[in-house]
Amino acid sequence: MDSLEDAVVPRALYEELLRNYQQQQEEMRHLQQELERTRRQLVQQAKKLKEYGALVSEMKELRDLNRRLQDVLLLRLGSDNLREGAEQKVVFITGRVHPGETPSSFVCQGIIDFLVSQHPIARVLREHLVFKIAPMLNPDGVYLGNYRCSLMGFDLNRHWLDPSPWAHPTLHGVKQLIIQMYNDPKTSLEFYIDIHAHSTMMNGFMYGNIFEDEERFQRQAIFPKLLCQNAEDFSYSSTSFNRDAVKAGTGRRFLGGLLDHTSYCYTLEVSFYSYIIGGTTAAVPYTEEAYMKLGRNVARTFLDYYRLNPLVEKVAIPMPRLRKEKPPPYKHPLLRGPARNHPNGKGDKKSSVNHKDPSNSF
Numbered sequence: 001m002d003s004l005e006d007a008v009v010p011r012a013l014y015e016e017l018l019r020n021y022q023q024q025q026e027e028m029r030h031l032q033q034e035l036e037r038t039r040r041q042l043v044q045q046a047k048k049l050k051e052y053g054a055l056v057s058e059m060k061e062l063r064d065l066n067r068r069l070q071d072v073l074l075l076r077l078g079s080d081n082l083r084e085g086a087e088q089k090v091v092f093i094t095g096r097v098h099p100g101e102t103p104s105s106f107v108c109q110g111i112i113d114f115l116v117s118q119h120p121i122a123r124v125l126r127e128h129l130v131f132k133i134a135p136m137l138n139p140d141g142v143y144l145g146n147y148r149c150s151l152m153g154f155d156l157n158r159h160w161l162d163p164s165p166w167a168h169p170t171l172h173g174v175k176q177l178i179i180q181m182y183n184d185p186k187t188s189l190e191f192y193i194d195i196h197a198h199s200t201m202m203n204g205f206m207y208g209n210i211f212e213d214e215e216r217f218q219r220q221a222i223f224p225k226l227l228c229q230n231a232e233d234f235s236y237s238s239t240s241f242n243r244d245a246v247k248a249g250t251g252r253r254f255l256g257g258l259l260d261h262t263s264y265c266y267t268l269e270v271s272f273y274s275y276i277i278g279g280t281t282a283a284v285p286y287t288e289e290a291y292m293k294l295g296r297n298v299a300r301t302f303l304d305y306y307r308l309n310p311l312v313e314k315v316a317i318p319m320p321r322l323r324k325e326k327p328p329p330y331k332h333p334l335l336r337g338p339a340r341n342h343p344n345g346k347g348d349k350k351s352s353v354n355h356k357d358p359s360n361s362f
Contacts, residue, residue, distance in 0.1 A: 031100075032145025038096075038105045039142045077115045078130030090130045090181060091191040091302065094174065094251065097137040097157045100147035101197035103270050103291050108135045108195055110295020120312045121303050128308060129190075132177075137170055157194075160254035182259060191223070192265040193298070194251045202283065203275040204231065204294050205238035207247075207267040209256035216261050217241070223264065226304045231297035233275035233290065270294060 078088075095108040115122050115131055125131075136142060140151035150156055156163075156171045163172040181187045198205075206224045211217045220241065228236040247253050256265040270291060274283040284290075303309060 028145070035099055035102065035142050035145050038102050039136065039139060041105070041109070075112065075133045075135070076130065077112075077133065078126050086186075088130050088187045089128070089306075090132060090187055090189045091193070092178060092181075092189060093131065093133045093191075093193045093195065094137050095133075095135050095195040096139075096142065097171075097194065097251075098148050098155075098196060099138050099141035099145070101272075103197040103272060103286065104195040105135065106288050106291035107268070107270055107295040107298070108133065110292030111299050112295075113292065114296040114299045121300055124308050124311045125299065125302055128306065128311075129302060132181075134174055137174065139170070157251065158249035160251050161249050178255065179258075182263075189259060189263050191302075192251065192255050192259070192263065193268050194266070195268045195270075197272050198269040199272050201238060201269070202271045202273060203235040203238055204233055204268065204270040205235050205240075207252060207269065208239070208241040209252065209265060210241050210243045211261075213261065220264050223266070223301065223305055227298060227301045230301050230304070231294055232277050233284075233286075233294060234297070235275075268298070 093108065093111060095104040096102075098104075111131075112133060112135070115125065138146075138150050138156055141149055144151060148155055150168070152167050154168060156168055159168050159171060160175065163175055165172045178189065178192070181189050206227075208220050208224070211220070224234075224236055224239045228234050228239075243253075250267065252265045252267045255263070259265065271286060274285045275290075276283055303312070
């Protein structure tokens with residue numbers, strides 16, 4: 001530089017840089033507010049779930065060792081009325097280990113809302129399975145507006161092999177709980193599903209593991225195939241099974257190697273953007289309701305997997321009461337006696353119920 005004037009930034013360039021900086025700061029502020037909004041929704045959802053005391057048999061917080069920003073909520077949905085000595089079949093679901101993947105929270109909310117509902121399928125599932133759900137594994141990162149890391153700057157989904165109770169307390173707590181269930185002879189941990197969102201691919205899809213046992217590998221593909229039949233936005237063709245070394249520290253890979261052949265571990269991915277329905281080429285943008293619908297379909301698929309469909313037909317839904325009509329002035333003598341003996345009579349109580357068709361609820 002020959003002179004001091006050459007080192008001075010032109011005013012126009014300075015103003016442009018300042019505007020860009022302010023715009024970036026504003027965008028970051030909006031992003032952080034959006035991430036925090038989903039955390040507040042989870043807290044509100046937890047308060048609402050307290051109304052379902054008979055359905056949510058356990059709700060506790062996995063305390064952060066240092067009590068930093070937010071505890072991890074753990075929900076337990078399912079019946080405790082199992083016969084003595086019966087084995088509990090457990091489905092463990094986690095979400096939001098990456099703070100910026102907000103769609104995973106809506107999918108998880110869809111699962112929870114459906115399971116605590118009075119839908120016949122939900123009632124059957126609660127009677128036969130136990131669902132343990134940790135909707136937000138990285139609440140500190142969500143609170144801070146991080147995209148992928150925790151408060152300490154760690155990608156928690158790469159530290160399942162040896163989580164630190166100090167650096168990765170939420171992950172450490174969930175892992176200890178899973179290992180405790182695995183070692184309990186009265187508990188069968190059947191599924192582990194970790195919910196994520198994908199920034200480049202479309203539709204919902206799954207990642208699974210590769211096993212030397214061909215039969216186990218084939219059984220692992222059953223659940224994604226059933227989910228593809230129930231959810232129009234889920235793509236089995238995009239589902240893949242791998243043993244990528246980069247993913248060795250993820251929940252799916254670690255637990256897939258730890259648990260026995262009766263357990264199946266998946267990563268459920270859903271697009272940030274849109275999905276394409278089979279037979280079409282148009283992309284349909286995802287909405288919060290569409291994400292929650294996918295969650296409901298995930299829950300419904302367990303009914304098909306465990307072949308509990310016949311039990312849904314036995315769940316009766318009371319008909320709404322009708323307005324009473326005035327009796328006719330003259331009663332036919334043939335109507336004396338039990339009404340069930342006459343084709344136009346009221347019939348017994350069993351005829352006053354109908355069975356909701358589960359296929360129309362999704």
